[in-house]
Every structure is written in structure tokens, then in C-alpha cells.
Amino acid sequence: MKIVYIARSIIPSRTANSINVMKMCNTFASLGHDVTLLAPWTKKLEEKGIDNIFEYYGVEENFTLKKVFSPSIKYLKKRIYSLRCLFIVKNIQPDIVYGRDDMFAFYLTQRSDFYTVFEKHEPYHGNDFNDYFFDKFIHYKNDTKMIVNSNELRKMYHNSCAIPLDNILAANNGTNIIPDNQIPEALTKDETRIQVGYVGSLFKGRGIDIIIELARSLPDFDFHIIGGKDKDLDFWKAKVNFSNLIFHGFVQPKETYKYRNMCDILLAPYQSDNEGNRSSKYMSPIKLYEYMSSKKVIICSNFKVVYEALNDDCAVLVDSSDIKAWREALLGLASNKDKRELLAQKAYENFLEHYTWKSRAQKIINFLDNKDD
Incomplete structure (x- = not known):
């Protein structure tokens, strides 16, 4: 055709x-x-x-x-x-x-x-x-x-x-099926610390402030933010200076999977506000399917539309603005490797079948x- x-x-x-x-x-x-x-x-x-x-x-x-x-x-x-x-x-x-x-x-x-x-x-x-x-x-x-x-x-x-x-x-x-054994050549993963990742834009509605607060309250975890325009990176870098919060900047689409592979837990802290209500209600973000393809456990905002791809059997879904719930979800997964692997595998199987x-x-x-x- x-x-x-x-x-x-x-x-x-x-x-x-x-x-x-x-x-x-x-x-x-x-x-x-x-x-x-x-x-x-x-x-x-x-x-x-x-x-x-x-x-x-x-x-x-x-x-x-x-x-x-x-x-x-x-x-x-x-x-x-x-x-x-x-x-x-x-x-x-x-x-x-x-x-x-x-x-x-x-x-x-x-x-x-x-x-x-x-x-x-x-x-x-x-x-x-x-x-x-x-x-x-x-x-x-x-x-x-x-x-x-x-x-x-x-x-x-x-x-x-x-x-x-x-x-x-x-x-x-x-998204596509990816190699799950490659990480960025320039980086070395610290296996003694939990590596938490976010891949995506840094503008309003993406929940970057949630990630920053988590990094502040969990100094024993490393937080990696991959993506963003230069002006957004400059804005956030000027606001925070935590040694456990690493801004990697923009990465070419073909290379982002390596950064996801480096992480133990991936975050999707979508936010809903007066400007973003309509888009968050109807979204189908590529990021979620990329996360699912990486065989890494996902913590995501519990918007209704998210349940089209994820549920409580393959991810941890929490209230988008409840920082305490995000922190507890991270701590719970960090202390339970078996749960991380089980949820990640179920999400991966769902991805292979549908996404x-x-x-x-x-x-x-x-x-x-x-x-x-």
C-alpha cells in the first residue's frame, strides 16, 4: 500500500x-x-x-x-x-x-x-x-x-x-524492543546506591519539583534527569545543587534507552493543574512505553488515562502531588528487589503484547x- x-x-x-x-x-x-x-x-x-x-x-x-x-x-x-x-x-x-x-x-x-x-x-x-x-x-x-x-x-x-x-x-x-544490557559509556553505575531516573521534558506539568524534593529528602539515592531544553536546565540547575541530583541534559532519542538501563526505578510524576488538566486527562506519553520496555519498575501518577497502560500489578501508582506517597513508594521499592523485578517483568510483558x-x-x-x- x-x-x-x-x-x-x-x-x-x-x-x-x-x-x-x-x-x-x-x-x-x-x-x-x-x-x-x-x-x-x-x-x-x-x-x-x-x-x-x-x-x-x-x-x-x-x-x-x-x-x-x-x-x-x-x-x-x-x-x-x-x-x-x-x-x-x-x-x-x-x-x-x-x-x-x-x-x-x-x-x-x-x-x-x-x-x-x-x-x-x-x-x-x-x-x-x-x-x-x-x-x-x-x-x-x-x-x-x-x-x-x-x-x-x-x-x-x-x-x-x-x-x-x-x-x-x-x-x-x-516504542521498540531495546537491548537491556547497555549503559552510557561515560558513566559508571554505583551498585551500592539506588539509581532513580526520569527521562523527558522539564517544563511545567512534568513534576520536576517532585523529583527535586525526593532528591532532597533521600540523599542516599541518586536521581538522574535526562532531557530538557537548555533554558529549562539552566532554570532548574540555578534552583538546586544536590550532589545526588544529576542533570544529564538532552540525549539523542536513539541513546536514551542506555540511561534507562542504568536505573533501578523510573519516575513519571505527571502533574495536573489549571493549565494542564485537559492534556493530562487524554495523554498517551511515549515515555511510559519506553519505561515498560526497559524492564525497570515504574512509579507513576495515578491519572485515569495511565490505567490504559499500567495498573497496580505492573507499577506503583500514586497521587500526583502527594510527595509523602512518592517517597514511601521509593523507599518500599528500594528495600524490596523481588517486588521491583516482578513489577518490571509484568510491565515488560504487557509492553511486548500491546505497545x-x-x-x-x-x-x-x-x-x-x-x-x-
């Missing part, structure tokens, strides 16, 4: 959405499909010093990446980018136009009679440019299908937009193959 994937992700960059897009294109191609990814040409915003984009993301070069001109003029960039994507789609004549982020492009390809499928990772607001064209797109035909990345988001689109549940597939994010990129891509292809039913 010939697939054109349209995205507005900055590639290469440090963003989770760019990882999702590159991994999905790679996996669709590995399943035997002819895949072309269209992404904006945005040289000023791209990660610098990357010689090979595919290597940077740790994916095989088994699909075509085309950069499409996207001007920096605010009110024109989406329209011009979308029209250029449509021109390329008409030249390729794919079986499916697929992707995320740029609703106007999918509106145009659908109106040009290409079978078009849109993937949404954010809730519907109903009051912006993308949602205006989404309404037109999703109700253009009775059998228009869409992909979301959590069951909570699937229910939200069904209730808010009157989309039949049969037309919405919930396909949680995923690889391959299983996600195949689930989507199976859903789309029923387009004529």
Missing part, C-alpha cells in the same frame, strides 16, 4: 511528536508499505549538527522524507504548506493520506478524493483554525475515520463531535483496511 504521511513536526528536533512521526513511518514501511513523509522545511528551528536524520531517531532509512517549503509568515504558512503538500500528494497518487497536526492539508486531500485519515493527540476545543476544518473533514463522509492515542480521547471525540465510535480507533503510543510500534502500526492498518466495510 502506498502511504503519504503529512506532518508539521520539526524534523529533526527534540519533540515527542517528531519521534512518534518518524517511528510510525519507519514501522509502516517495515510492514511492507511504500511510505513518503512530508514535513516542513524549517532550517532555523531544526536541531543543529545532525548529519543523518534517520540515525538521529534510531530508525532504518526505509521510507522517503520530503521537506516541504513552509514560510514563516504567520497567516500564510499553513495554507502554503498545505497546498504544496496537496501538489505532492497528487503526483504520488497514494492509497492513503495519513498524518497529524495540519488539519487544512487533510481537508484539501479529502476534497481531492484521496482516502484521508487524521490522527489526533489533543482534545477538541472547537474554537480554532484546525478545529474548524476538522469539523468539515470528519463530517464530510459518514465513514470518515480518525485515530487517537487513548481511549479517553476516543470517548471525548465521540461525545463532543458526534463521531460514531466505530469510526474512531484508539491506538496508544508505543510496540509494530503492534500499533498493524492495528492502524487493520482498521484502515476495513474502509469499505
Whole structure:
């Protein structure tokens, strides 16, 4: 099957959405499909010093990446980018136009009679440019299908937009199977101390303040924070100076598994506040599946959507803002190696069955193959 994937992700960059897009294109191609990814040409915003984009993301070069001109003029960039994507789609004549982020492009390809499928990772607001064209797109035909990345988001689109549940597939994010015996060459693991890790962004809503408080109160544990933009790293480093709190900075996506392998316990302290309520309610973070693939025990905030991937049989789930609960969870796992290994193994088995990129891509292809039913 010939697939054109349209995205507005900055590639290469440090963003989770760019990882999702590159991994999905790679996996669709590995399943035997002819895949072309269209992404904006945005040289000023791209990660610098990357010689090979595919290597940077740790994916095989088994699909075509085309950069499409996207001007920096605010009110024109989406329209011009979308029209250029449509021109390329008409030249390729794919079986499916697929992707995320740029609703106007999918509106145009659908109106040009290409079978078009849109993937949404954010809730519907109903009051912006993308949602205006989404309404037109999703109700253009009775059998228009869409992909979301959590069951909570699937229910939200069904209730808010009157989309039949049969037309919405919930396909949680995923990750790849990784080597579990490699750690960063420059680091030596201190086997006498519990190593606690967090991989991800450092902005508001990620729970970095929880990790800092844990590091302050547990000086016999080492805390590793992997990731973050330079400005966020500078902000947090200026606030704390604990010898047991190590900021490793940004690590290329293909290398992060080595840092997870180094840890005994992995943290996902997602927070919910007035700004983050909607996103935390519907999220499906790649980080959770990467944690599960690492065969390391996970302590995570107990948001309802998290239970789609984790439960009390394969992780320790605690109230997001209860620092005492986080501390007790860490102490309990630190003193019980058997429990750590049991929970980690169950999470790994769950990952293998449901949350690889391959299983996600195949689930989507199976859903789309029923387009004529």
C-alpha cells in the first residue's frame, strides 16, 4: 500500500511528536508499505549538527522524507504548506493520506478524493483554525475515520463531535524492543546506591519539583534527569545543587534507552493543574512505553488515562502531588528487589503484547483496511 504521511513536526528536533512521526513511518514501511513523509522545511528551528536524520531517531532509512517549503509568515504558512503538500500528494497518487497536526492539508486531500485519515493527540476545543476544518473533514463522509492515542480521547471525540465510535480507533503510543544490557559509556553505575531516573521534558506539568524534593529528602539515592531544553536546565540547575541530583541534559532519542538501563526505578510524576488538566486527562506519553520496555519498575501518577497502560500489578501508582506517597513508594521499592523485578517483568510483558510500534502500526492498518466495510 502506498502511504503519504503529512506532518508539521520539526524534523529533526527534540519533540515527542517528531519521534512518534518518524517511528510510525519507519514501522509502516517495515510492514511492507511504500511510505513518503512530508514535513516542513524549517532550517532555523531544526536541531543543529545532525548529519543523518534517520540515525538521529534510531530508525532504518526505509521510507522517503520530503521537506516541504513552509514560510514563516504567520497567516500564510499553513495554507502554503498545505497546498504544496496537496501538489505532492497528487503526483504520488497514494492509497492513503495519513498524518497529524495540519488539519487544512487533510481537508484539501479529502476534497481531492484521496482516502484521508487524521490522527489526533489533543482534545477538541472547537474554537480554532484546525478545529474548524476538522469539523468539515470528519463530517464530510459518514465513514470518515480518525485515530487517537487513548481511549479517553476516543470517548471525548465521540461525545463532543458526534463521531460514531466505530469510526474512531484508539491506538496508544508505543516504542521498540531495546537491548537491556547497555549503559552510557561515560558513566559508571554505583551498585551500592539506588539509581532513580526520569527521562523527558522539564517544563511545567512534568513534576520536576517532585523529583527535586525526593532528591532532597533521600540523599542516599541518586536521581538522574535526562532531557530538557537548555533554558529549562539552566532554570532548574540555578534552583538546586544536590550532589545526588544529576542533570544529564538532552540525549539523542536513539541513546536514551542506555540511561534507562542504568536505573533501578523510573519516575513519571505527571502533574495536573489549571493549565494542564485537559492534556493530562487524554495523554498517551511515549515515555511510559519506553519505561515498560526497559524492564525497570515504574512509579507513576495515578491519572485515569495511565490505567490504559499500567495498573497496580505492573507499577506503583500514586497521587500526583502527594510527595509523602512518592517517597514511601521509593523507599518500599528500594528495600524490596523481588517486588521491583516482578513489577518490571509484568510491565515488560504487557509492553511486548500491546505497545510496540509494530503492534500499533498493524492495528492502524487493520482498521484502515476495513474502509469499505
